Amino acid sequence: MNPSPSPAQFPSANWTHGLKRSVLRQMIAVTAQPGILSFAGGLPAPELFPREPFAEAMAQVLREPLSLQYGPPQAALKEQIVGLMAQRGVSCTPEQIFITTGAQQGLDVLTRFLLNPGGTMILENIVYTGAQQVLAPFQPRILTVPTDLQAGMDVKAIEAYLAGGERSAYLYSITEAHNPLGVSLSHTRRHQLIEAAAQYAIPIVEDDPYGLLVYDDELLPPLRALDDQWVIYLGSFSKILAPALRLGWMVAPPALLPQLTVVKEMGDLESSVLIQRAAATFLASGHFPEHLARLRQEYGHRRDVMLQALADYFPAEARWTRPRGGMFIWVELPDGVDTAALLETTIAQEKVAFIPGHAFAVEPGCGRNCLRLNFSNATAEKIEDGIARLGRVIGEEIGKIC
């Protein structure tokens, strides 16, 4: 047989010519080597998975042959999701629930539904890479807005674009515990964002994987609780149950569901009936409230340990966010520190990893002096040890510059 052609010989679509692997996912692969203490990924703690009750639920649904068959979105799961949304402060009905193969699929489906090739998107300058990836095939014009590390996305900057005649296919908001910045959108900005969406008739896609993982007492309503006209909500079981379910949902106006169904069918026909039934059976088994309470307690503790360790071991020039929930802390080092180079040093000298900030930048060059730290995947002891080791290298690095 002939040798395989190189990608360049394959007549692929124009948008793919600049296609690169996700820097983020590449780095996560590199930093997942044995012996590395990694704060890089966005992994939940596997020791907290509700493994046994989920295995019981799975065994139960596997007694029924039709759990292995093609089938429609499962009504029992929609009912459970309505209950989860009520815990999140959102009142909705099963007719508004759209099952997805993870929240990433929801983002992809909505982007395909809302964005024209060459269209315009307003996006935060530093934002979840999965939200950037789904835009790439459309080769959009991207207008960026900054994000305040205390109050979240700069809604005034969005309004200024819109008042100036710009449009956006949708407005993307990680309202609670932003990935990678850790910030939650302030109460005032939530209302401003909804007003802007309504005034300019632009849908908001609210990506809320961490909404049920808030560790402080103050609970703010998600955008979907404030508006059911322009907000489409994306939920996920990855962080509250298990990533390997690849299961999520949308809360969307029922009139859109037939069209969104066609777009979803392109991608994978339907989400696994088996996984849907196992998740619904687990949620109905009564184990979930205790499980979620345990997640909140343990992740809240790990966050506190990491914040304390940052205060104890990081140099005075460093600044960081204090997330109310989620999995990430964002650290800013003085200008001039290159965290991509720093990562090589910390892996070589201390076997500790993180994600350099530039991996999340929409505009190249942004976030070079920043890093994202994950606090959900390592124990408190390892967090304290790892942050101490990171702090030592960073102190030396800053010493060299100043």
Added chain:
Amino acid sequence: MNPSPSPAQFPSANWTHGLKRSVLRQMIAVTAQPGILSFAGGLPAPELFPREPFAEAMAQVLREPLSLQYGPPQAALKEQIVGLMAQRGVSCTPEQIFITTGAQQGLDVLTRFLLNPGGTMILENIVYTGAQQVLAPFQPRILTVPTDLQAGMDVKAIEAYLAGGERSAYLYSITEAHNPLGVSLSHTRRHQLIEAAAQYAIPIVEDDPYGLLVYDDELLPPLRALDDQWVIYLGSFSKILAPALRLGWMVAPPALLPQLTVVKEMGDLESSVLIQRAAATFLASGHFPEHLARLRQEYGHRRDVMLQALADYFPAEARWTRPRGGMFIWVELPDGVDTAALLETTIAQEKVAFIPGHAFAVEPGCGRNCLRLNFSNATAEKIEDGIARLGRVIGEEIGKIC
């Protein structure tokens, strides 16, 4: 709160303005009502699922917490797939295997990778609707070719387009047991298709969900066994294990895999580690050869029963394909019979359902006098009874016309 906006008020992408629900999937939903004997869907027989050994495999992998975590494509599954491909007559290595969330995702990923907006596609006039759906967002110019009911896709017609200066983002081939036509591509045409692809540097996407479900002795090699340069192969566990796994694979040139990975990540980040491990463990358990032999025997029997019943009960004017494998028989009735209207009659009078041929037509109006019958989902007794009832209504219908 305000009432939900109607879809028209949502500023959706241009291509969605003509978006309709898949006629096929809508019909499958309609015909799935209780009391209807349905030859409509493409469902495997649930009583043949290897439910117990699969449940054992699932229980085994759920003893390991990391089965519920994010993770890379599972090496153990790739090894098993290499073994399946060897059974299919294809020699390949794990480095060429790309795991997908069902073969539909493979088709979607490859279309996004290969087709430009407004690009050109050469496609059979009657073809699997999922292959048509993935094209829709690109609003392509579609050039159609006919399909011979004995020898398959008209490769000469494809060559004529290409010789005339037309291109196609890829050539789509359901080489074995075509959905919906039931025909397999002849040996000669397989070679002609590969030669055309090489001559004009156009990739072939070979969609092969039924390749291991051939019931006759004569086995022809898939396109991928004849060429590893231009053929990208799509495999699926839906028909040989269970649809609810939503698990499939590609065999593709290794050099393309990093780029295809990025395109797949847009859609769902990764395929479920849990499902991948359960499938790999089931395949390694030794139950698969016996299971596959049982599927072949039972589906082969059901096909034979349906073919005999068609000969016994359908009027002399009807013609149909004799599939070597797969799940479908295609029936042509005399011009003037409208199978969409016929379906209403057969459901009302006989409670028997099928899919009218026009549901698979690329050019509107084609296939109006045709129907697709599924033989995998009903028992032999029901097949004989249902075909007799269908034959009666069709006989009356033809009597009215002639």
